[in-house]
Amino acid sequence: MKPHHHLDSSTLIGYSAGALPVAFRAVVSVHLSICRHCRDQLLDADRVGGQLISQQDGAPMPRGARETMLSRLRESAVSTPPRSTPVARVHDPDQLPEPLWPYFGETYSGLRWRTIGPGVHHIRSRNVQDGHLMLLRIAPGRCVPMHSHGGNELTMILQGAYDDSLGHFAPGDVADLDCDVEHQPVTSPGVPCVCVAATDLPLRFSGWLARTLQPLFKL
CATH class of the missing domain: 2.60.120.10 (Jelly Rolls)
Structure with a gap:
C-alpha cells in the first residue's frame, strides 16, 4: 500500500505540536502507520518545532507545549525505522488499523x-x-x-x-x-x-x- 495523496504540512505541524483535535489525530495516526513519506515529513516538523522551542530564550510558552514536543520527538525516534530496514507485518484483512481500536x-x-x-x-x-x-x-x-x-x-x-x-x-x-x-x-x-x-x-x-x-x- 503506497499512498498517492498525503497529509497537508499544516496538519503535520499541528499533529507534531499536539494541537489537533482527537478525531483528526486518530486519522493522522492511521495514515502515518502506513505512509513513509508523511513520517519523514513529520520528523522534519518535529525538528523545526524543537529548534523553535530551544530559541525561546525564556519567553513564556503555552502550558505543556515543551513536554508535548519533546514527547513527539521521542516517539518519532522510536517508531520510525531506518530506511534500509523493512518492517514486516502479518496482514489480517478483518483487522482495523490499530489507532482506531479505542474508537471502533x-x-x-x-x-x-x-x-x-x-x-x-x-x-x-x-x-x-x-x-x-x-x-x-x-x-x-x-x-x-x-x-x-x-x-x-x-x-x-x-x-x-x-x-x-x-x-x-x-x-x-x-x-x-x-x-x-x-x-x-x-x-x-x-x-x-x-x-x-x-x-x-x-x-x-x-x-x-x-x-x-x-x-x-x-x-
Missing part, C-alpha cells in the same frame, strides 16, 4: 453499521469529545451528494476507492480538505468504499434532500 473496536466483522441512505452506512464514535470521528461504508458505484465543508475534513480510505475532482483515492490515501473545497465523490466499482473521517463542523450539502436529512444523521 479491532475488527471489521465486529462493526455495527447504521444505514443513512441507499447503499450508505456509518458508525460515529462515542469516545470522541473533540471533533467528530466516523467510519463510512459506501456501496460500489454510488455518488455522494455534492458538498463543501463548514470547517475541516480529513478522510482516509481503508478499503475500496473513489474518484472526485481532486483525483483517484485508493487505500491509504487521505483527503485533507478545508472549507474552500467542494466535491462529489463517486465510489469505484467492485467493492464498497470504507473510510474513516474526521470533521470539526457539519458538512454543507448543495442538494435540498441532503440538507433536509442532515440533522437526522448529524453529518
Whole structure:
C-alpha cells in the first residue's frame, strides 16, 4: 500500500505540536502507520518545532507545549525505522488499523453499521469529545451528494476507492480538505468504499434532500 495523496504540512505541524483535535489525530495516526513519506515529513516538523522551542530564550510558552514536543520527538525516534530496514507485518484483512481500536473496536466483522441512505452506512464514535470521528461504508458505484465543508475534513480510505475532482483515492490515501473545497465523490466499482473521517463542523450539502436529512444523521 503506497499512498498517492498525503497529509497537508499544516496538519503535520499541528499533529507534531499536539494541537489537533482527537478525531483528526486518530486519522493522522492511521495514515502515518502506513505512509513513509508523511513520517519523514513529520520528523522534519518535529525538528523545526524543537529548534523553535530551544530559541525561546525564556519567553513564556503555552502550558505543556515543551513536554508535548519533546514527547513527539521521542516517539518519532522510536517508531520510525531506518530506511534500509523493512518492517514486516502479518496482514489480517478483518483487522482495523490499530489507532482506531479505542474508537471502533479491532475488527471489521465486529462493526455495527447504521444505514443513512441507499447503499450508505456509518458508525460515529462515542469516545470522541473533540471533533467528530466516523467510519463510512459506501456501496460500489454510488455518488455522494455534492458538498463543501463548514470547517475541516480529513478522510482516509481503508478499503475500496473513489474518484472526485481532486483525483483517484485508493487505500491509504487521505483527503485533507478545508472549507474552500467542494466535491462529489463517486465510489469505484467492485467493492464498497470504507473510510474513516474526521470533521470539526457539519458538512454543507448543495442538494435540498441532503440538507433536509442532515440533522437526522448529524453529518
